[in-house]
Amino acid sequence: MERMKSVSWGWSLLVLAWLGSSSATLSPSGINYEVVALMTIKAALRDPYNVLESWDRTSVDPCGWRMVTCTPDGSVSALGLPSQSLHGTLSPAIGNLTNLESVLLQNNHISGPIPSSVGMLEKLQALDLSNNMFSGEIPSSLGSLRELNYLRFNNNSLSGPCPESLSNIKGLTLLDLSYNNLSGPLPNISARTFIITGNPLICGHKGDANCNTVLPEPLSLPPDALKASGIRSHRVAIAFGTSFGSAFFVIIFVGIFVRRWYKHRQQSFFDANDHCDPEIFMGHLRRYPFKELWAATDHFNSRNILGRGGFGIVYKGRLKDGTLVAVKRLKDYYTSGGEIQFQTEVEMISLAVHRNLLRLSGFCSTEHERLLVYPYMPNGSVASRLRDHIHGKPALDWSRRRRIALGTARGLLYLHEQCEPKIIHRDVKAANILLDEDFEAIVGDFGLAKLLDHKDSHVTTAVRGTVGHIAPEYLSTGN
Known part of the structure; x- marks a missing residue:
């Protein structure tokens, strides 16, 4: 036990030294x-x-x-x-x-x-x-x-x-x-x-x-x-x-802003109208038309943002049938691989099915966009619930916290040891542990690092995750 404490403390010092x-x-x-x-x-x-x-x-x-x-x-x-x-x-x-x-x-x-x-x-x-x-x-x-x-x-x-x-x-x-x-x-x-x-x-x-x-x-x-x-x-x-x-200076920057906004908006509508396939189902995985997700999120309105992370921004959306969903707009779509490779990786993620894992409902892929669709979690994340406690809202009691911790462990055990192919999460933190309507722990954001790295090897070109939550050996070696 003392040796384990010493090793753990040594790793902590290594990470702190590296950060500094x-x-x-x-x-x-x-x-x-x-x-x-x-x-x-x-x-x-x-x-x-x-x-x-x-x-x-x-x-x-x-x-x-x-x-x-x-x-x-x-x-x-x-x-x-x-x-x-x-x-x-x-x-x-x-x-x-x-x-x-x-x-x-x-x-x-x-x-x-x-x-x-x-x-x-x-x-x-x-x-x-x-x-x-x-x-x-x-x-x-x-x-x-x-x-x-x-x-x-x-x-x-x-x-x-x-x-x-x-x-x-x-x-x-x-x-x-x-x-x-x-x-x-x-x-x-x-x-x-x-x-x-x-x-x-x-x-x-x-x-x-x-x-x-x-x-x-x-x-x-x-x-x-x-x-x-x-x-x-x-x-x-x-x-x-x-x-x-002064006027010339202002005009230049307003022009740049308007041009970027118009180009982005024009491209989005171009994607929505010309590049999205009709609804396609691959097992339980559905391929959504871009224009449906565009409408569901009110044109990716900032008021619908549920959270931001290292892989993209998550928006709350309501589909045409009234179903609430969470739409993750991947920020690295411009570096992502080809269409077939992206679909293959998405299907791989969808194979990880466990009561404590966030189920991927579907996706949308265009020339300029990569979107993932998940069920909406009404109780947010563990991180948001802890912040609610700081702001005076009801706290998670001990029995519920214990159940959340055990559910998270079960989900990670399945990902890392029992799933085929195995998926290493690489970004375990409170913000990625979601809570369903019964406050059951649902592990999210798994597989996304691999999805955006596009390498067949376990050695990746860029360390992905959140500083403070990255395994020390991965932080120092990238492996």
Whole structure:
């Protein structure tokens, strides 16, 4: 017994040590360095309206989190938190999100210095920290952001000189440093629109006549006309440049958002109308048309979300006959194997039938979507019931907890030892233990790691599961 305790404690120390040392790289360890960076950023901020509630340190994939956008290969590409009443500071951990292309934190109450680690974001194209409370100097490291198009630091409390290194950024469309406390000479910056107005130590206290401001494009007027226009025209040009730059910046990002939304919506309807087969039954397994699940979940409305996990988002749905179901929309459909392979894996999962296992009712597979359909569990998960207890709702009594634990063990025993072919769960946690109408334990989410890895071997290319619930040997070896 003492030896078993010692071994268990040793494994615990190994896992803790691994978690503490793996913030620099992604996976063979199964720890996503981007999750670590985002959670560090969250810890440095005060979030009065819980807009970052979906950011979960136990996740191995942040792409389902609110305000986070990812590339198709799963890397964090955009962080958009404008006008969210955030306080606190911006953590230097942002420099670890090396695939970021845009950071939008405008119109908050974030204070402290701008981290110099922002200069490590070599792919960054847009950085907007305007209308906050940032102080200190502008980091000279920003000069290494050669892809930067839009940079807005206006309406903060920044001081010191404008870094000479900013002249290294040749593709700037807009640079707005207005209404700070900057000083010193201005470098030769090649931005189309460079706004420096509102900095008294540069522009003077009586107006902007001494400001060096680069306008959107050289005006096609003769020199005499330029002289005659005087200061009034100069101010009008500054105002025009400010408005033009701001509007152009907003239009660009609204356009990107609308284009992605329209493309996604168009693709979804394309799938629904053209790619889904009619109802097909394979044993007890049914193949659903996409448009039926689309309608059942009210177009995958966020109000119907039952939970988010490492494999996708689960929605509550009501079929045409009134049956309640849970629809899991797999997030890695773009990396999944071919149609035949997917069906084979789904059929394999459906063969695992046990009173303590969640029965797969059916699926939908299109060129761009992979959906799994399960019976709806009215009492949620063990994790949600434990949270209910925290919030003052009736707790699970001891006899019911004991029955849940035993039911879970029976389900896992069947999966790991008695099922053919055997299925290793790989993500056992309270959120994946569901409760039926009689509070019987129903083990869910089994087989999904294999389903999304597409390898014939037990050695997989990526560790899947939830940090804190992964077997130590799997965490360290991937086997």
